[in-house]
Amino acid sequence: MLSEKQLRSMRATVNQALPQTAVVLSSSQARDAVNTLTTTWTPGESYACLVLSANSPEERREGGKPQSVTLWNVRLPYDTPVTVRHRLRIDGADYEILATDHGKSYKTALDCTCRRLD
Numbered sequence: 001m002l003s004e005k006q007l008r009s010m011r012a013t014v015n016q017a018l019p020q021t022a023v024v025l026s027s028s029q030a031r032d033a034v035n036t037l038t039t040t041w042t043p044g045e046s047y048a049c050l051v052l053s054a055n056s057p058e059e060r061r062e063g064g065k066p067q068s069v070t071l072w073n074v075r076l077p078y079d080t081p082v083t084v085r086h087r088l089r090i091d092g093a094d095y096e097i098l099a100t101d102h103g104k105s106y107k108t109a110l111d112c113t114c115r116r117l118d
Contacts, residue, residue: 002106010108011108011109013108014077014108015048015077017050018049018050020048020049020051020090020091021048022047022049022074022076022088022090023044023045023088024043024044024045024047024080024081024088025042025043025086025089025094026044026086027040027042027085027087028042041087047076047080048076049074049075049076049088051074051095052072052073052074052075053070053071054072054073054114055070070115070116071098072095072114072115072116073111073112073113073114074090074095074097074111075109075112076110076112077110078107078109078110079110082097082100082112083102084097084098084100085097093118094116095116095117096114096115097113098113098114
């Protein structure tokens with residue numbers, strides 16, 4: 001079992017290896033003049049991060065058509081307050097968070113599986 005001191009040390013080491021910056025985007029919804037529901041993504045806090053390709057392109061169905069999609073793994077500090085309801089903006093590109101690894105034991109970082117939005 002890791003002590004709290006060991007875990008803090010490991011987290012500090014991981015944080016030093018996060019060279020990029022992610023801005024957390026939060027959504028809000030409103031109806032426009034013709035009663036269409038629109039979603040607005042508002043920038044919030046910034047966190048250090050690292051973006052890695054999670055896999056080779058995989059085929060997914062989007063809009064009823066097969067699409068080749070590359071998934072990305074975005075590593076953030078362990079206590080970053082994000083969920084699948086947020087997006088991340090990194091180097092001008094937006095990423096939809098598809099999953100996070102919240103709840104794992106001895107968490108030294110938060111890994112998010114994301115899809116880059118073009």
